[in-house]
Amino acid sequence: MSSPIIGTSLTRVDGAAKVTGRADYAADAAAPGMAHGALVLSTVARGTVHAMDTAAAERAEGVLAVYSPFNPLKLHRIKTTADLSFVGQFWLPLQDDKVRYYGQIIGLVVAETYEQARYAASLIHPDYRTEPARTSFTDGLARAVPPPVPVHFEDSQVDIVTAGLGSVDEAIDTAPVTVSVTYTQPPQVPLALEPHAVLASWEEGTLTLRLGSQSPLGHALAAAETLGLAMDQVRVLSPHVGGAFGGKLYVWPHPLLTAAAARELDRPVRTVLTQEQVFSVVGHRSAVSQTVTLGAERDGTLVALKHDAVSSLSLSGVIYETAAHTTSRYTYRCPNIHVGQTVVPLDSPPTTWVRAPGEAPGSFALESAMDELATELGLDPIDLRMRNYATVFPGRGVPWSSKHLDECYRVGAERFGWQPRTGPRQPAGEEDDWLVGTGMAGATYPGQLLPITAAGVRLTAAGTAAVSSAAADPGTGMRTVLAMVCADDLGIPVDRVEAHLGDSALPLNYGAFASMGTASTTAAVRSATVAVRRQLVELAVGEPDSPFHGLPEDAVTYAEGRLVSGELNVGFGELLTLLGRDSLDSPGLAMPGAERLRFAIHSFAAHFCEVRVHRSTGEVRLNRWTTVVDGGRIINRKTARGQIVGGVMFGIGQALLEGLRAEPETGRFANGNLADYVVPVHADMPGFDVHFLDHPDTNFSPLGARGIGELGTVGTAAAIGNAVFNATGRRVRDLPITVDKLI
Incomplete structure (x- = not known):
């Protein structure tokens, strides 16, 4: 054999x-007779386009057409509920004169060359009637409301309360030890190396779209729906995708406009977004504020866990981060659990799914709070987690299909050289001008089919x-x-x-x-x-x-x-x-088989990291990283390791670097470009030790494999924050952890 x-x-x-x-991407695609599209974006946050002077653009060299709310391309209406098919927002571009956010598409110029199209687009001068805009998440926290459309399988609030208690608050009030902390993080963008681009061509009534897509079938469904076509009249080709992270799951407005323009002009059209345009045309992760309250016995046993999350929600969509439901709902054994979710509606570009949606911010709050509780109790963080290890799904009582998180803790601690800590916050050591600290966090992500x-x-x-x-x-x-x-x-x-x-x-x-x-x-x-x-x-x-x-x-x-x-x-x-x-x-x-209802199915991991923090400048550097993964059967260890390393890199950005900043008066993303929106690069990376337990989960899938692509991001920010605290004695609860928060 x-x-x-x-x-x-x-x-x-x-x-x-x-x-x-040799691999060809969407922006590389070409077709005979191809024309080029360039977008025109709004420069106000809310109002209407009263008029649009397109005369100069129409006269510009090479211009074939200028489309606007006053000369629109026809698109069909789409659903306006949580079932959005694969369209990333519930309105379609150029179908009305309404401006919903800064950077919204309000025009499309098509010309013979890319340069001609971009130049002509710069000649268009809209005249707006502005209205007051809601652009500040922080200012809106006081008016947070229940989600208009739940996107989680449970309602916006879940309470699991021990018989005899009226509420989780009663359990917290009687707990010998409590920790109650608020954690915040700004919006995050699913930036990918490959630009968002589309080539649309028609032949005998059939549309072919070349674009980077996480779901060619979903994009075909959305294109058929919005362009009034049957499914067999649309084909989406996406042989290579240069990164996505959620940003290429939905169809955004530019492929739909490009396809409609190609049909009207009877020639192929290619539209490539500039990197600045990606920040508003393509969705981003919600801003999130979370308050976690833990009540425990003095031995560390949890008696109550309360986790309330508030997320930003674009008024152009229905997606938001469900941070409490996707973490505190099931991570630890606890007899009294409350998870709640509200949203702050904003006049902002669409919020969407971004790598580890919900789990990424939720784990930062929960795993940081557990570290704070461990410090309060004088317990080692691993010991605290093991005292609250969930052997069944809290509240449902069903067993896990396969869970070896305890082994992740043990093996990870051995491989990393974790030194148990039992005292309050004390720096782990120092090297010259650098304070050295270690931190850890657990991670879990649902197994789905x-x-x-x-x-x-x-x-x-x-x-x-x-x-x-x-x-x-x-x-x-x-x-x-x-x-x-x-x-x-x-x-x-x-x-x-x-x-x-x-x-x-x-x-x-x-x-x-x-x-x-x-x-x-x-x-x-x-x-x-x-x-x-x-x-x-x-x-x-x-x-x-x-x-x-x-x-x-x-x-x-x-x-x-x-x-x-x-x-x-x-x-x-x-x-x-x-x-x-x-x-x-x-x-x-x-x-999926019906037997899956008998189990709770998740993948698990434990992260361990060592950081150095400069005592004078507050600069944070990652020294080394260990992640141990329980993801079922591993099909390809090399690409699986790449997925975990990539996920951790995403979490490093969340922890130390990334965050969109909206100007309060205009709603414009002030750092909406690759010069000012900082993401991790190779020089930021520590040495990685990734280990897979490789326990096949045949209760879940025939090959026993579970998903791990987003698992690496979960808990990473918390592990880094916990290590920074261990090094400096300072707890940063507002991401990213930048030097101004440490000096």
Whole structure:
């Protein structure tokens, strides 16, 4: 038997194409006769476009058309509830004269060249009638309201209260030790290296969109809905995606306008956003303020946990961070739990899902509060967590499908060299002018499956195979994972398998988001490989030209790409050649099973970090990092490590660097550019030690794999904040942790 492929460390099958520039992205796409689009954005936060002088733009060299609220492109109405399909906001551009936020699309110029389009767009001068705008999250906290549309499976408030108590507050009031703290963080942007771009072309009434997408099928559905087309009239191609982080899940207005313009002009049109435009045209993470109150016995046992979150909500959408529900609802064993959610409506660009939505800010608050409680009690932070370890889902009582978070704590502490601490805040040490501290945090992220996922496997007479699904690979390694699972199941080398994805016309797959892609798609691939092996055996015994003809099916086995019965040993390619067939195709389908209701399903991790803080300047540097992951079965250890490192990097940005700043009077994002919106780079990275426990969770998926793509972000900011506190004795509760907060 050949060695198994699943569970090994395999280099990306598309890695060479990406690093040599052969991989083509949306902004690289071109078509004969292609024109270029450039957006015109509003420069006020709220009001109406009273008039728009487009004469100079229309006269400019190369201009083909100028579209505005006074010369709109026709788009169809969309849903206005939480079920938005895959459209990122509940209104469509240029269909009215209303301005909802600074940076809203109010025009599109199409010209022969990109430069001509951008220049002409700069010549347009709108005349506004402005209205007072709500742009400050902080000022709006006093008028926070319940969410208009819940986006979590539970209501905006959940209370689990011990019998005999009237409320969680009663349990807190009688607790021997309490900690009550407020944590805040600003909006965060899902910036990706690849610019947002789209090429729209029409042929015989059928639309083809080339764009970076986390969900080619979802984008096709949204385009069909808004352009008045049937699904078979839209095809979305997204073979390579240069990062996404949630920002390329929904369809934003520019692809829809570009498609409508291409239809009206009867020629392909490509629109590429500038990096500054990305900050307002594409969604961002909510600002969040959270108050966490913990009540405990003196031995550290929690008796009450109260977590209230307030998130910003754009009046253009319905997405917001559900920070309390996605963390304190289930992380620790506690007899009295309250989680609450309110929102502050703002005249701001759309808020949307961003990597680890809810869990990223929620874990910062909860895991920081647990560290503060440990300090108050004089307990080691790991010891406190283990005294409140949840063996069942709080309030529901169902067991976890597979949980080894305790092992993550133990193994992580050993690998990191964690030194237990039992006293109050004391710096861990110092090196010259640098204060040294260590911190840790736990992490959990729900294990979910897409509602239905399909895949196809094709065997060829040449002895090769192809696996296909309308999945997306925004840097996650999905193309490699598909090839690995198909090759492993068929018993052939990976280099004999070609993986196809990023095409809405392929077998149904809703894409890569919410850490569902790998578990969902590999289950469909497994279904397809089982089916195609069965078909091979049926062909072998049923076709007259087969050397196995007439044998009972149970006398023929399939192994390592060959059919075997006694002395007969024939490769599947040879068999197909003998039967005069070029190929053999088989579909596969996967859906969540009803047995999943018997379990609570999550992935888990523990983070440990060491920081240095300069005693004079307050500069924070990360020295080293250890993360131990319980994510079920790991398909590809190399790409899985990349996912965890990437997730931690995202959390480093949350902790130390990132935050949008809106000007109070205009609503403009003052740092809405890559010069002023600072993100982590290689020089900011510590040495990473990532370890996987690799306990397959077959209660969840056939291969036992759970999602980990967002898990690395959860708890990272808290681990850093806890380490900074350990180094300096200063607790920073308002992210990011910048030098002004430490000196």
